[in-house]
Amino acid sequence: MGRKALIDQGELRRLVREGLSNAELAARFGVSESGVLQAKRAAGLSKPMLDHSRALPWKLDRSHNQSGPATNLRNLSSVAQGRAIPAEKLNTALRWADRLVANGLDISYESGRGFQEVPASAGRSLVETVLSEARGALDAAGHPESNPKD
Structure with a gap:
């Protein structure tokens, strides 16, 4: 021992x-x-672990873990938790989420089938919630991408 x-x-x-x-x-x-x-x-020298369970509330198949929707949701979740990500990844995730929300869509997931765009249910969709949290964090940090471009 x-x-x-x-x-x-x-x-x-x-x-x-x-x-x-x-x-x-x-x-x-x-x-x-x-x-x-x-x-x-x-010693408090490591960055805290991020928790993406709110943005990705499913158990993903390994083959879907790096898909576009999973990556975009994870990137928005990272931003919402105060982590900086590369501008191109941020812009991709914001454009993707903005498109879904503007078209009244949300995302769903089924093991074996993967991610699907579906009509958003009444109230706030998952994508809208994660997007709102990310924009709130960007706004608090004074980031220029906090508000959608007109």
């Missing part, structure tokens, strides 16, 4: 600021990269 390696958090913070990779940190401290990741989390 191995002993738990001790990683000095102050030293870890200093080395992270210097830009050492996880592999370099692991070698430096004599631990695995997983150990470095655990130490970084414990």
